[in-house]
Amino acid sequence: MGAWGFLPFENDDALDWLDELETGGAEVVRGALTNACTGYLEAPEGSVAVAAAEITSACQGSPLDDLPENVASWVTAHGAELGPEDVELALQAIARVTGDESELAELWDDADEPEWRESLTELSERLQAALR
Structure with missing residues (x-):
């Protein structure tokens, strides 16, 4: 895992994905979130889902x-393209990233870095607030 921090954009996988994001719209974000919601979640896909x-x-x-x-x-350019359904999808993806079938969760737990889980709890709370 090429990570230098626990925040969403502090790893190589997320930064590589940003190149794809810059050339696309909301479907790039939806695709990353949807990809995280089935099967065993490998670390690269988990990192991209968090981003x-x-x-x-x-x-x-x-x-x-x-x-x-x-x-x-x-x-600023594309934010209006993502709505409440995308927030729900993001919450599902975060639940998968932090769950039992996630390589990323295993790696961070093995590294004994509780800040990673704390940051995802905080992200989930911000997403839930957007639904209220």
């Missing part, structure tokens, strides 16, 4: 304090 969920939250007006500039620009 996609963070973007979904930002599109609902609850961004991470320090969004990368290219992500903030994408949210």
Whole structure:
């Protein structure tokens, strides 16, 4: 896992995925979230799903304090394309990423880094608030 931190954009997989995001619209985010919702979840797909969920939250007006500039620009240009159904999908993806069938959860648990789970709990809370 090429990660230097526990936040959504602090790993190689998420940053590589941002290249794809910049050339597409909301379907790129939906695809990443949907991909995380079936079967055993490999670490790269889990990392991308977390980034996609963070973007979904930002599109609902609850961004991470320090969004990368290219992500903030994408949210400004495409944010209105993501709605409540996407928030629900993001919540499902986060539940899968933190669940028993997730390589990413196994790796972070083995690394004994509770901040990773705490950051995803906080992300889930921001997403849930967007549904209220």
